Amino acid sequence: MVKFHKTASKKKGLPPGAVIYQEGPMAKPIISVFDYSSDSFSEKTSVSKEELYACKSSATVSWINIDTLEDARFIEDLCVHFGINPLTIEDILNNEQRPKIELFDSYIYVVLKTLEYFPQQGTLQTEQVSILLGSNYVITFQERPGDSFDPIRLRLRKDSSLIRKEGTDYLLYALLDTIVDQYFLIFEDIGDSLESMEDDLLAGKTHFSYKRLYMLKRELILMRKSIWPLRELVGRLQKEHVPFIDPKTRVYFGDVNDHTIRILDTIDTYKDMLMSMVDLYQSSINNRMNQVMKVLTIISTIFIPLSFIAGVYGMNFDNMPELSTKYGYHITVSTMLVLALVMLGFFRRKGWL
Incomplete structure (x- = not known):
């Protein structure tokens, strides 16, 4: 079951921007760095702190990806070097943020949710992804290893890739577009689950699970909560004058915005289907109960005169x-x-x- 506000109590009484450090053993962050331009490219997975700090003043575009956020001190030191506001650092380390965009003088902060759906269990897993966009760098923070960014990495490794010829704003678009495309794959699985449940319900199969129906309804609510703010986020990147975003890149953000609207429409459609299935399920239960009561009533009616004769x-x-x-x-x-x-x-x- 999804738990909300798990760490809110730990922040009680602390000043804004305070970082909570984990005690005991913690997983080391997994770091990868892509440095690229139209005529150069390098990829590193074993990076020292000095090499990371050098990305701030690099002449090429640097994409720094950091998996696992348990080492809060390392994250804080890295962000301080890049001139990140303490409130942003706090948001990066708190995985309960609402998807949003914040504009600062030297960077843009974007936070959104990635989703992973497990059809067999009918459960949804969310992960917060924080993105820092500067003039020559993009830093992504993820809660755990493994993501959906492999297509972007493959594109970066190709010399003829468009992404290699553009700046950090186009990389931000590629990251957002990949996350939104992952939503479509999830909704394909959910659509298959809904179709299977609807067929079982109409066929009157006894193994139909009302609990599964309720869980799917709850997961759709969580999806809407995670995706709805993304519409506002991408809309700002598309329409407003945002630092570090080239006007010609806004067209691409418009495409992401269209995809986001389609996903929200799909969520509303699925919610309507679920409500219809709930009503249909309740009706089928009532019909079965009525049939049982009908049979019992007929049996009782037949035995009333027979019982009268036997009584006499x-x-x-x-x-x-x-x-x-x-x-x-x-x-x-x-x-x-x-x-x-x-x-x-x-x-x-x-x-x-």
Whole structure:
């Protein structure tokens, strides 16, 4: 289950921009650096602190990617060297940020969520990605190793790639576009799950899980919460005069904005489908209950006159002429059987059976 505000209590009473350092063993950050221009390229995975600091004044474009944020002191030292505001550092280390964009004199701070969906378990995993954009550098911070940026890395390794000929603003567009494209893959899986659940529900299969339906509804709410602010974020990059963003790159951000709107429309469609399935599920339960009650009512109705006859002849009176009749038992049982058959025929003729 998703937990919110897990670290809010730790910040109580601390000044703005305060960093909370983890105690005990912590995972070392995994760092990769891409330096490139139209006629040069280098890729490094083992980078010293001095080499990272040199990227600030590099003549080429530098993309620094950092996985795992447990070493808060390292992150803080790196950001301080690049002139990052303490409030931004706090946001980078706090993984509960709402997707947003903040403009500063020397950099732009962008934070958004990446999503990973596990169809078998029906669970959604979110990860915060923080991006710092400067005039000649882009720094990405991710909570854990593994991401969806491999296509960008492959493009950077090609000499003829457009991304190698552009600046940091185009790299930011490529990162945002890759994350948004990953959303489409997730919604394909969710669409398949919804279609399968709808088929099971319409077929009246007993293994249909209302719990699974509820979990999927909750995950869609979480997705909307993670994606909806992205529309405003990309819209600002597209329309406003933002530092370090070339006007010709705004067209590309417009494409990302269109994709974001499509995704939000898909979420609304899926939510409507889920609500319809909930109503259909409740209706199917009520129909099954009505069928059961109908059968029980018919059975009860048939046995009411039979119980009356049995009750009458079960009375212990001395002067009951029928009790001494030789074929009284056979006549009574036959009468009860004929009466039951007549009632069954009547119910069938009415279409109640």
